[in-house]
Amino acid sequence: xxxxxxxxxxxxxxxxxxGEKVLDGLSLDIHDKEFVTFLGPSGCGKTxxxxxxxxxxxxxxxxxxxxxxxxxxxxxYKRHVNTVFQKYALFPHLNVFExxxxxxxxxxxxxxxxxSKVLNMLSTVGxxxxxxxxxxxxxxGQQQRVAIARSLVNEPRVLLLDEPLGALxxxxxxxxxxxxxxxxxELKITFIYVTHxxxxxxxxxxxxxxxxxxxxxxxxxxxxxxxEPCNAFVARFIGDSxxxxxxxxxxYLVAFGGNEFRCVDKGFQHDESVQVVxxxxxxxxxxxxxxxxxxxxxxVIFKGVHFEMHVDMEGYDWIVHSxxxxxxxxxxxxxxxxDEIHIMRRTEV
Amino acid sequence: MxxxxxxxxxxxxxxxxxxxxxxxxxxxxIYFALTGAKGSFTLDNMAQIGRYSSVFARSLILAAEATVxxxxxxxxxxxxxxxxxxxxxxxxLMLVMLPMWMNFLLRTxxxxxxxxxxxLINRFLGMFGIGPLQMIxxxxxxxxxxxxxxxxxxxxxxxxxxxxIDDSIIEAAQDLGCNTLHTLVKILIPLSAPGIxxxxxxxxxxxxxxxxxxxxxxxxxxxxxGDLIELQFLGNSYxxxxxxAMSLVLMVIVLVFMSFTSSxxxxxxxxxx
Numbered sequence: 050x051x052x053x054x055x056x057x058x059x060x061x062x063x064x065x066x067x068g069e070k071v072l073d074g075l076s077l078d079i080h081d082k083e084f085v086t087f088l089g090p091s092g093c094g095k096t097x098x099x100x101x102x103x104x105x106x107x108x109x110x111x112x113x114x115x116x117x118x119x120x121x122x123x124x125x126y127k128r129h130v131n132t133v134f135q136k137y138a139l140f141p142h143l144n145v146f147e148x149x150x151x152x153x154x155x156x157x158x159x160x161x162x163x164x165s166k167v168l169n170m171l172s173t174v175g176x177x178x179x180x181x182x183x184x185x186x187x188x189x190g191q192q193q194r195v196a197i198a199r200s201l202v203n204e205p206r207v208l209l210l211d212e213p214l215g216a217l218x219x220x221x222x223x224x225x226x227x228x229x230x231x232x233x234x235e236l237k238i239t240f241i242y243v244t245h246x247x248x249x250x251x252x253x254x255x256x257x258x259x260x261x262x263x264x265x266x267x268x269x270x271x272x273x274x275x276x277e278p279c280n281a282f283v284a285r286f287i288g289d290s291x292x293x294x295x296x297x298x299x300x301y302l303v304a305f306g307g308n309e310f311r312c313v314d315k316g317f318q319h320d321e322s323v324q325v326v327x328x329x330x331x332x333x334x335x336x337x338x339x340x341x342x343x344x345x346x347x348x349v350i351f352k353g354v355h356f357e358m359h360v361d362m363e364g365y366d367w368i369v370h371s372x373x374x375x376x377x378x379x380x381x382x383x384x385x386x387x388d389e390i391h392i393m394r395r396t397e398v
Numbered sequence: 399m400x401x402x403x404x405x406x407x408x409x410x411x412x413x414x415x416x417x418x419x420x421x422x423x424x425x426x427x428i429y430f431a432l433t434g435a436k437g438s439f440t441l442d443n444m445a446q447i448g449r450y451s452s453v454f455a456r457s458l459i460l461a462a463e464a465t466v467x468x469x470x471x472x473x474x475x476x477x478x479x480x481x482x483x484x485x486x487x488x489x490x491l492m493l494v495m496l497p498m499w500m501n502f503l504l505r506t507x508x509x510x511x512x513x514x515x516x517x518l519i520n521r522f523l524g525m526f527g528i529g530p531l532q533m534i535x536x537x538x539x540x541x542x543x544x545x546x547x548x549x550x551x552x553x554x555x556x557x558x559x560x561x562x563i564d565d566s567i568i569e570a571a572q573d574l575g576c577n578t579l580h581t582l583v584k585i586l587i588p589l590s591a592p593g594i595x596x597x598x599x600x601x602x603x604x605x606x607x608x609x610x611x612x613x614x615x616x617x618x619x620x621x622x623x624g625d626l627i628e629l630q631f632l633g634n635s636y637x638x639x640x641x642x643a644m645s646l647v648l649m650v651i652v653l654v655f656m657s658f659t660s661s662x663x664x665x666x667x668x669x670x671x
Contacts, residue, residue, distance in 0.1 A: 104572075134570060
């Protein structure tokens with residue numbers, strides 16, 4: 050069962066709430082010292098998966114392996130994982146120091162050791178001098194740091210984070226993202242992070258697990274997930290995409306939108322019906338005469354770095370990002386290079 | 399300006415009521431307690447109370463027993479209630495309060511017919527050749543009556559305090575290494591402290607001053623302070639001055655007790671509905 054470097058392994062996990070399958074035969078391997086993100090829309094089962102690993106949910110069937118041992122029946126307090134909760138879940142009757150010291154006191158560590166560990170951890174998360182503060186005197190970001198310190202002081206093998214930055218404002222969120230990534234690198238432990246924010250997932254993770262409907266859609270590095278989405282759900286969920294029906298004429302040649310395009314994909318059947326994914330920033334706008342496809346500009350929206358244009362092409366609404374704006378109503382040509390065309394097998398979604 | 403004036407006057411009817419029917423009578427009680435039959439100042443009444451110290455002690459002990467039993471019974475109930483879904487919480491809360499809608503005398507009277515020597519319980523036990531057991535007219539019956547009548551007043555504040563404890567706090571405790579006992583001692587009890595304090599007050603105070611329960615279920619041998627006071631005003635040993643002195647001492651006991659529970663938690667009355 051034990052594979053090199055595997056820390057958490059889920060096998061055929063099924064979880065049901067009121068007869069409804071929330072996790073449907075989910076299997077997943079997580080490597081040690083990795084930053085893994087579960088990404089998906091709400092209700093996709095990402096938090097449930099996290100809670101199965103933490104021990105708050107006992108799956109109806111399936112196995113949870115931790116470091117090679119089956120821990121399906123182990124209660125949360127006996128697992129070498131700790132959780133940072135969405136609402137922080139700090140103990141309101143204890144001050145910052147006692148919140149962080151909570152697990153250490155339960156383990157009955159000697160007082161000097163508790164002192165040094167807690168103070169150390171508080172300075173790691175940037176809360177030096179806050180020891181005597183009350184929990185409700187802290188801002189959201191500070192409470193979050195206490196929650197992280199409270200979990201990390203326990204030296205867990207795996208830290209589970211359930212949308213921990215959801216309640217923070219954008220600027221603080223970005224700052225905390227970088228800090229979490231730094232902590233993970235410094236402490237060399239596995240982070241399993243749950244979020245519905247694709248940008249957050251791409252920024253922080255070594256591995257992204259895209260989930261929907263209780264099933265894993267795709268596992269890969271952020272680059273893989275973004276550049277090579279394996280189905281239409283992933284392509285739509287990770288950033289904007291144009292997803293067009295096409296036909297694979299032969300290896301390296303695909304037809305869509307009434308034209309043929311060279312591409313870099315192969316191994317499809319002759320004339321197989323496929324879906325073509327093209328990212329908005331990969332479409333080149335040109336004059337109608339030079340374009341492989343021709344359409345009419347419907348909208349132009351200024352987005353700061355680029356313009357987002359919606360181009361109507363025989364009823365399909367193309368999204369195109371360009372640094373130069375065309376005028377609404379104008380006819381334009383679109384060109385797409387072979388590297389920018391990504392072919393997906395049809396999924397029965 | 400107008401608003402603050404109106405709001406100040408809004409309380410006027412009650413202030414008049416309070417003055418006439420609470421403050422004035424209180425002073426009358428103090429006056430009677432500190433005067434003799436002829437109306438001259440004396441501490442005799444207070445001194446006499448010493449003779450009844452066993453009654454005071456019994457009242458305090460029985461009330462304390464009832465309070466502890468209520469607390470032990472109500473704590474798990476309050477916790478389960480607070481973890482139910484909201485619509486189920488309402489149904490269960492109604493069931494908890496249901497006995498309170500029934501007349502107090504009727505409820506206590508019902509226990510008499512159950513506990514009597516040829517009452518329902520003894521007849522049932524008799525079918526198996528057990529008993530009859532002496533249940534009525536015992537201190538135990540008095541405590542039972544107190545627990546039965548005042549249990550909802552312990553459950554409600556505990557439940558109210560516990561609804562404020564988020565599930566994730568309990569999960570966090572387990573996550574950080576708490577087994578069930580640790581979670582109870584380190585998280586649940588400290589966080590329900592306001593409810594515990596309110597519940598203790600709301601069960602102990604009426605229990606320590608009751609006279610109906612002890613008279614109906616305790617017989618002659620389980621006299622409480624309440625019975626003693628009643629005897630001074632309505633009974634054979636008619637003595638207004640002694641009765642007032644006893645009331646005053648009981649009030650002081652209750653006040654001391656309340657200040658103790660409120661120092662135990664600031665937001666002591668928070669759970670009162």
